[in-house]
Amino acid sequence: xxxxxxxxxxxxxxxxxxxxxxxxxxxxxxxxxxxxxxxxxxxxxxxxxxxxxxxxxxxxxxxxxxxxxxxxxxxxxxxxxxxxxxxxxxxxxxxxxxxxxxxxxxxxxxxxxxxxxxxxxxxxxxxxxxxxxxxxxxxxxxxxxxxxxxxxxxxxxxxxxxxxxxxxxxxxxxxxxxxxxxxxxxxxxxxxxxxxxxxxxxxxxxxxxxxxxxxxxxxxxxxxxxxxxxxxxxxxxxxxxxxxxxxxxxxxxxxxxxxxxxxxxxxxxxxxxxxxxxxxxxxxxxxxxxxxxxxxxxxxxxxxxxxxxxxxxxxxxxxxxxxxxxxxxxxxxxxxxxxxxxxxxxxxxxxxxxxxxxxxxxxxxxxxxxxxxxxxxxxxxxxxxxxxxxxxxxxxxxxxxxxxxxxxxxxxxxxxxxxxxxxxxxxxxxxxxxxxxxxxxxxxxxxxxxxxxxx
Amino acid sequence: xxxxxxxxxxxxxxxxxxxxxxxxxxxxxxxxxxxxxxxxxxxxxxxxxxxxxxxxxxxxxxxxxxxxxxxxxxxxxxxxxxxxxxxxxxxxxxxxxxx
Amino acid sequence: xxxxxxxxxxxxxxxxxxxxxxxxxxxxxxxxxxxxxxxxxxxxxxxxxxxxxxxxxxxxxxxxxxxxxxxxxxxxxxxxxxxxxxxxxxxxxxxxxxxxxxxxxxxxxxxxxxxxxxxxxxxxxxxxxxxxxxxxxxxxxxxxxxxxxxxxxxxxxxxxxxxxxxxxxxxxxxxxxxxxxxxxxxxxxxxxxxxxxxxxxxxxxxxxxxxxxxxxxxxxxxxxxxxxxxxxxxxxxxxxxxxxxxxxxxxxxxxxxxx
Numbered sequence: 057x058x059x060x061x062x063x064x065x066x067x068x069x070x071x072x073x074x075x076x077x078x079x080x081x082x083x084x085x086x087x088x089x090x091x092x093x094x095x096x097x098x099x100x101x102x103x104x105x106x107x108x109x110x111x112x113x114x115x116x117x118x119x120x121x122x123x124x125x126x127x128x129x130x131x132x133x134x135x136x137x138x139x140x141x142x143x144x145x146x147x148x149x150x151x152x153x154x155x156x157x158x159x160x161x162x163x164x165x166x167x168x169x170x171x172x173x174x175x176x177x178x179x180x181x182x183x184x185x186x187x188x189x190x191x192x193x194x195x196x197x198x199x200x201x202x203x204x205x206x207x208x209x210x211x212x213x214x215x216x217x218x219x220x221x222x223x224x225x226x227x228x229x230x231x232x233x234x235x236x237x238x239x240x241x242x243x244x245x246x247x248x249x250x251x252x253x254x255x256x257x258x259x260x261x262x263x264x265x266x267x268x269x270x271x272x273x274x275x276x277x278x279x280x281x282x283x284x285x286x287x288x289x290x291x292x293x294x295x296x297x298x299x300x301x302x303x304x305x306x307x308x309x310x311x312x313x314x315x316x317x318x319x320x321x322x323x324x325x326x327x328x329x330x331x332x333x334x335x336x337x338x339x340x341x342x343x344x345x346x347x348x349x350x351x352x353x354x355x356x357x358x359x360x361x362x363x364x365x366x367x368x369x370x371x372x373x374x375x376x377x378x379x380x381x382x383x384x385x386x387x388x389x390x391x392x393x394x395x396x397x398x399x400x401x402x403x404x405x406x407x408x409x410x411x412x413x414x415x416x417x418x419x420x421x422x423x424x425x426x427x428x429x430x431x432x433x434x435x436x437x438x439x440x441x442x443x444x445x446x447x448x449x450x451x452x453x454x455x456x457x458x459x460x461x462x463x464x465x466x467x468x469x470x471x472x473x474x475x476x477x478x479x480x481x482x483x484x485x486x487x488x489x490x491x492x493x494x495x496x497x498x499x500x501x502x503x504x505x506x507x508x509x510x511x
Numbered sequence: 512x513x514x515x516x517x518x519x520x521x522x523x524x525x526x527x528x529x530x531x532x533x534x535x536x537x538x539x540x541x542x543x544x545x546x547x548x549x550x551x552x553x554x555x556x557x558x559x560x561x562x563x564x565x566x567x568x569x570x571x572x573x574x575x576x577x578x579x580x581x582x583x584x585x586x587x588x589x590x591x592x593x594x595x596x597x598x599x600x601x602x603x604x605x606x607x608x609x610x
Numbered sequence: 611x612x613x614x615x616x617x618x619x620x621x622x623x624x625x626x627x628x629x630x631x632x633x634x635x636x637x638x639x640x641x642x643x644x645x646x647x648x649x650x651x652x653x654x655x656x657x658x659x660x661x662x663x664x665x666x667x668x669x670x671x672x673x674x675x676x677x678x679x680x681x682x683x684x685x686x687x688x689x690x691x692x693x694x695x696x697x698x699x700x701x702x703x704x705x706x707x708x709x710x711x712x713x714x715x716x717x718x719x720x721x722x723x724x725x726x727x728x729x730x731x732x733x734x735x736x737x738x739x740x741x742x743x744x745x746x747x748x749x750x751x752x753x754x755x756x757x758x759x760x761x762x763x764x765x766x767x768x769x770x771x772x773x774x775x776x777x778x779x780x781x782x783x784x785x786x787x788x789x790x791x792x793x794x795x796x797x798x799x800x801x802x803x804x805x806x807x808x809x810x811x812x813x814x815x816x817x818x819x820x821x822x823x824x825x826x827x828x829x830x831x832x833x834x835x836x837x838x839x840x841x842x843x844x845x846x847x848x849x850x851x852x853x854x855x856x857x858x859x860x861x862x863x864x865x866x867x868x869x
Binding site (some may be wrong): 525528557 | 648656671684685687688711714717718724733735749750772780
């Protein structure tokens, strides 16, 4: 029984071979797929939380959670249960209806995007042939962008409805950051659309059979990697959530289940953007080259691709965690400048280049020669300018040597660092006066006199 | 499904938007009602595109969307400037050019 | 040839009343932020109508552009600039509300009557148009870049103008030079005064709120550890209680002297 909304509707203009596979599923197959994806996302979130804590603690040379369950694997479950049972506080100045709805919007938008991520090729489930993807449309990637736009509402509403200053500022900053990096993300997709000729995820995965777009369109991939970290408010772009700056940002006033929903939404957004990177740039569910082709042709059939997809997803999630454990936090104006002044112009320039190459290819020119010639000219230009810079550079002037002014660090009784121009001369005199505080009041700190240390 | 149903719906939305522009005095809400009217027009265009069977209605709906976005940008900037200088965003208070 | 289906009718008859109610809520909400949210709901509903009418690209563009950017811009302005949400109750023009409502109803009746009188053919459907170029997106692109390319360029120029206009309107003239972090730090040291972070309020066994000052090493309370507002209001507590308790504990335990 085909679904009833066919004919005139979205999937009607599916004349790409891959899109025609969709829209014909039996209702219970659809139900199974949806439930499995939902369950997978929840379990993967729990796994990601504990994986992150263990990985970060490994990078910081400590142990991390290892009490609950084998190797601490049930820690996130315990945390979830704890959050569910906590007291639910709603501030008095909060706008109650919006306060409750905001985390729901955030979590829902995050889940929605996974409906169009391809996880595998056509398999047979209980006798029915179906593709391992909930659905697909000719504008699937735009749909993912739309659902992440919807999720942004949750954050700005949470910040405003809490009725206090830190959440408002944190929420507005978070939202401004997310919409800025969303632009950079969208621009990095344009090159992929130009190459693949379609916006549907299954078509894009199929078009990467020969060469992954992460290699063919490397600048887009790099821009997307940076943009996806900024989009999900993850370190090093997480100033709106930093405790020292804005306490908790938009989720300061949230507790219990609503806070758990925000947490869930953030991790699922992380998984979603990673899955999107895998789909658009890393070949989706296709096995890496030696495996899919000469060595083992069956690697891209049946259920094996789920393994490759999960492997790539896990790698990207680890990259996220790696960034968190390694990089210091960037200042807000610094990363907004990065998003607007660097990522977007670079993306636009790259899109112009890709569009030119694609247009030339459509006209039938031999693109490879043109690209090689252009790259050669560019390399020659770079070489010439570098040589010119080196020749033109002035030799470094000799700096005047600072005279050594004798300077006793402990002169005033307190240790004092040297001023510019002073060079501390190590004198072997003992500390002249003991450090002491005034003895008025009920507390008195007694200090022992320091003499020559001889041990 | 009759195209007329969609046309009635967009006529209703347009009317509600127009009434909102006349009734409310907060500048931002007036602006939002103008957006409502533009959206209703978009719905009409898309309906007629489907009814005639060519895509030109969708093209103009896209252009209306872009124009509305540009208009919102400038309009909100004006409202922000109004609010900054005269501390009030009520359209009744912006009457200095009144004869 | 009507190639619509039951699913579309169900969608329409569920969403259309919701859309109308949301539009009424836009006009009738007391708080401006609630209006903005109802407006976002109207736009998402319209996106679903577009999707069901064979305009998938327009549907996602509606969500991304309208709901995801324009309405967020509205929300930003409402939240940052703090536009007062309540209309004043004093009417400048007497009876304006009633007149506006009547005019609105009259206009609505007029339009609906006009549509009812017009005879509209059944849907031709966009299957042919959408598959002519290989898809809805391709069909739109073929039209935009061939027949309507001039209008396309014109709205590109319009967007640039709008962005420039917004920058001009929101621009604040800087009177002095803007100091960067290094210059601010140097200035702070030149001015003298306190350059370190201020001490935190005192934390004691029985009291750790912000109105209890911290103790200096000599036992006196530090003025810098409580907010000057609280100091001015006289809301600062004396730490004598905790200090006395601690001193008496020490005396009992016989450790050290307290004179």
